[in-house]
Amino acid sequence: MTPLRVLPGLLRVGSVLLAYRLDELIGDGSRINPMKYLRPLAAKPRVDVRQLSRGERLRLAMTELGPIFVKAGQVLSTRRDLIPADIADELSLLQDQVEPFPGNEARAIIERELKSPIGLLYGQFDETPLASASIAQVHAAVLHDGSKVVVKVLRPGIDVRIARDVRLLKSLAELAQRWHPKADKIRPLEIVAEVEKMLENELDLQREGASASLLKRNFASGEDLYVPAVHWDFTTQRVLTLERVYGISADDIVAITAAGLDRKKLAAKGVRVFYEQVFRDNFFHADAHPGNIWVDPSRLDEPRFIALDFGIMGSLPETDQYFLAQNFIALFERDYARIAQLHVAAGWMPANMRLDELEAAIRTVCEPYFTRPLSQISLAELVVKLFRTAQRFELTLQPQLILLQKTLLNIEGVGRMLDPDIDIWAVAHPVLKRILRERYSPLRTLRDVRKRLPEWLHSAPQFPELMRDALRQIGRGEQRTVPDPQWLKLQHDSARQQQRLLACSLLGSSLMISAALMWTLAPQHGPLPPLCESIAGLLAFAVGWPRSR
Template sequence: MVEPHTCRPSTRCCARRMARPARQRGKPMSRGERLRRALTELGPIFVKAGQVLSTRRDLVPADIADELSLLQDQVASFPGSEARAIVEQELKLPIGRLYAQFGETPLASASIAQVHAATLHDGREVVVKVLRPGIDAQIARDVKLLRSLGELAQRWHPNADKIRPLDVVAEVEKMLENELDLQREGASASLLKRNFASGVDLYVPAVHWELTSARVLTLERVHGISSDDIAAIDAAGLDRKALAAKGVRVFYEQVFRDNFFHADAHPGNIWVDPTRRDEPRFIALDFGIMGSLPEADQYWLAQNFIALFERDYARIAKLHVDAGWMPADVRLDELEAAVRTVCEPYFTRPLSQISLAELVVKLFQTARRFQLTLQPQLILLQKTLLNIEGVGRMLDPEIDIWAVAHPVLKRILRERYSPLHTLRDVRKQLPEWFHLAPRLPALVHDALQRVARGEQRLLADADAMSHQSRLVHRLLRMIAGCMLGATLLLCAVLLWALAPQHGPWLSLGLGIGGLIAFGFGWSRSR
């Protein structure tokens, strides 16, 4: 089931409603509603800014964040004939050669692009996403204005250090830069589809690359129910409790298994497949905003979640410092006490009533007193966590987020940081190590000679240089041991396969020798 989005009313009509006194409309508007309406009137770029600001619940008051989360960037559509012309210009063929049928009436219209239904010559249904004409120049003009407003706010707003308006503007610019490249969006959809190739939990429409460019994206057309349409989901006979739990699992798998997550997961972009009664699943749409984390942040964040699930407040405090998110001179006992003060009141409630997203937001607010430094990727993740938990609780108000998330995260970490996974990583890096190994002694010798001639200032003291030298020798011993071990293992396999007349004992002996050599080389690197 595909439902066209409702286009935004004309600016003039909206302006008349805004100008009408609040008392004539029944009740005064809240400050959040006034801000939301003002951003809507200013146009799409400011709507995007409000959407980003709504994710900063650690900085923005809750009532304003709630209102800003209602912002939609739906605008009046542009003519279908223009969309047709853009498609023909981008794909270098007449529309009739590209599609058997192209609907000029858009299915949906937003600030950056609009979507049209089409049919391929083999009968398959697709949707064609087309960037608005002149959108690049409009966005550049609006971003320049938005940056000027951000600079004014940075200088004059009394809470500028908390709101950080220039950071918000930078986040909007980055978001829009990604959304203006539809080929990038197609690549994101393709990767997400590969990560969930089975299609059991999450289905991602296929990209038709031969009909895709930077300004045109052609995707398989899918039919589903918006995840907030509870009546339609019930009418389809789907198990909402199973769906809610699956949504939480899919989120943690995206973030911690694949390190690539859908960062705009509101109900309009997350549908439910009405045809899968026995095994309900979600359908993902709109891949313009995707997120990933640096590997280090991913590890520290996962460990923080585990410690939070297990109420290990001392470990949470230590992890924040070890990750570099807080200064090293922070008193761990005070940070631990602050974390405990936030968390303990939550744990007096039934687990099904604890909002993990709300708790994370309050932890961020508390941590800011200890000079917490957050990366934009973590803010994007916070927004996604809020969206996913909201979808989960709409589907199943009694869902125990903790009971679902904890075992999933532990399983992912167990697999990701297992000895087998570590050996695979080592195997990937071996060619680079082998390439560098012969050059290391010469590089060290050359560097020492330059220092001795005064051509390069020695930045480290004698103890540090000695430590670096020991590290180099350990690396060389490890590489030598690993190479010897790998050679012996290869000889054992070849002997077993090509010369069975010598019996198994010689091959077995070589294999054991190879394992011992490999283990010796690895142990000498420790």
């Protein structure tokens, strides 16, 4: 039963939904639509809804309902695996812009959080905000050392309002779960849980500062991506002080062209930065729309991007990251059988899936794309279609993969705005192969082994007991699950590859030490003796062989 405390909110939401005739989206006649009986009580629609698509009506309704519903709509727009494309496209246009709160209130919050008068904290502080959103607003300031900064301040009372609106969203999700004919596909309660988690993260500005700091460390050179520095002495959970940066919005093509920047080089860098964030660092900006991605106008020879707003960041479990990278490689190489195998091995598909049927479905989606020139193939569009096709085979996706899909769409969109002829495949394929070659190199494997060796040695005495318990369970018939043969084969192949890498790494290390000793003990240090040359050749082969696979 819906609590009485959310009843007024539900009535307000119901009135707006009816005003835009959104009750028509509840069902297709297969279930009762309880709201249609309330239509006579609804206000006259704000616009002529007969001229609007369902997506436009939903976007206008969410805008009218307020900031938290706008935020929920933005999250919903990323779930293209759950909602129709026309609705997702409309919801992606929602803008999180609201009236600013008074600057003197921002000043009071800053002084309370940083426990000092504003004059001691900043040499200058502008009470007129630079930007205002539903969660926080941003003010310009100057530190006493002359450094220009921006100060992000949470809205007063935003915690209470979000808690109230999340309760309302949960009540609405429960109603949708009960009445919507496709509730099992849309999973409204799961979507609200995503909204709640995202809002909780955005309410902690110290967390956002930590995300910015990590992203800056990952791109320390600043050659391709610049991240503003965090001023930790002026940062708390409700106040974030960042270095002030200046740039051109990535979608302002006229200004970028007028500045004399190389748009083709920028587009290629954008793709490269995306793959480095995801597969090299496993930490990516998950809200990379043009408003949060600027272009540095001061660097004409080597243009770069500037990242802003680090409230929504993504990362993947190591297993998902590995399988996703292998899926991309297989897609680039049109190896549809491997894509099917990888989906099952990753646990995204049931283990009893017929791989030949899945392979045929993937081929059906991909082959029409490969009849076009590679520069005209949208990798993001293809990935979305693959996910939708895989849904027919009971695909299970984690929220992190949905964030990644959204980011891929954003990055490719920015890249094609900058350079309509960009060949995403030609740029992405070598970058991904280089990253994977470095990530799974013999030296990297040796470092990982050395790091985990103490843990393995600590756990080793427990292995006999665990083995004995497992055998007893099997003997009593408590474990009879038979793994899928295809899954076992893929795991076996992967294990063999890792063993080869480790063996070659150990061999290479041994040969290197042997060569060094022989050269050191030689009567005089001259050219390498023939035996040492042979050892050096074997070393090069041992280290280089896995990389060429």
